Amino acid sequence: MKQWLSLALGIMTATGGFLDAATIASAAQAGAQFGFGLIWAVLLATGALILLVEMAGRFTAVSEKTYADAIREHFGFKLYLIPLSAEIIAESLLLTAELGGIAIAISLFTGINWHFLFPVAALLVWLLVWRAPFSFIENAPATLGLLTIFFLVGIGLLGGPPHALWPTLWHPDIPQGQMATYLYLVAATLGATISPYLLFFYSSGAREEHWTWRSLALNRATAFIGMGFGCLGSIALVVLGGIVLRPLNITAGTLGEVGLAMARPMGIFGSLIFATVLFSTCLGAALEVVLAISYNIAQGFGWEWSEDKKPVEAARFNVTLTVFLLIALGIGLLGMDPLQIALLASTVIALFLPFSLAPFLIIMNDRTYLGTKTNGRFANIAMIFVLMLAFVVAIVSIPLLILSGGG
């Protein structure tokens, strides 16, 4: 029974990995500019993610080793440095963006300027990773993230999408000269959703939960339900953006405009819900990102690690957590807008995506770790397809970013 309560791991991974400041804004923008025309990209990204998450969970459940363990052990220290360097740069930037999102959410409640709240956000995240056990870290943001359901309520309250919007689902309405922006948002959706940190976190979480080969069914359920939940939330935001923002010709460039989308169906209550959802998803994301990079380093170097251990029992791991929060604090104090930082981080992630995902293809076929549970033919073919997708995203993201003028 307790094992099934850890479906929360999947939902939390989704809440932190799928829905955060960047994806909330880009989903609303996608809806605002192209109606339903980008939903297929969300579905494609979800499919890829379910595949990757299931593999990460299966690998860790059977071998009792994490993804980072496997990269170091299988490829050696030198090659391990490649995904590690990419993760360090990307996660430092992303962590800064998520802390910014938390600060903005708190400022929506209190009215205090978010720049002053930034250190508060950093301190909150630090307190949680310092003291809270893994189960709390897993459950708290996941529970709050369930509020995403209110997006669906909002759609209902608005009477559902107008008839004119439905055809854009299979026949996107791309105005003249907007093709580069459309393709950029496709790449951004794919790159932002398929984030390697999510896999490092999920794999480590499976160890924190002491999954074994008996947990394979649970892993599969968690992958589908968790990522499915995130997908639903993203799609709901695209739809809301299409219903509310598109007729008004507002492109959701800032979080404030997304808040508008929420506020219309439910007034002040809607704005409060939005602020809470923003808070919980950014908090979940911040926890996931800082833990993912610290897990990666601790596991890659063979240190003690776990959120269920006291800080003195996993000293270097906890120092790493603290250092990354300080780095994010430093970047944040430079004052850049969190959405711009998130964009930068997503671009770095997209560029290195093939290198971060390629190890999977090899270790998922390694019998030393997986015994009889290695990939079947379907999983390998699907994985190759995902890798090709990752290569395409990596190659086109910078040219499209330039051509579309920043999306």
Place this chain on the structure above:
Amino acid sequence: MPEAIRWLYAMRDIMDAQLVTSDGVRIGRVADIEAEWRDDGTLVLTQIVTGPQALAGRVSEHLRPIARFLLRDRFEHTIPLDEVEQFGPTLRLKGKAEDYTVGQSDRWIAQHILRWIPGSES
């Protein structure tokens, strides 16, 4: 579960493996392996090497003297290979965590830095 190992390969079963002590503590990873020419002409693997200088050497031989100059061998440690009870992606060691100098950074940081921060010990 991994099969019993019949043939030992240095890269597969020793290099980069996780070092775990008999009391279940992770103390580090294998960075390099020391070997010795014996008088009878055989080459024998003698010690496991851990530490940033050894890791720097793995990336490039040119980095080794630079790392040595900066770190002065202070973080390099060795463990004799006969301390290893079980080979594979994880090396199980015969002794307890306090028997080895590897991983002493964790203890040092815990004693000298972390204990000043509230909540580190409970």
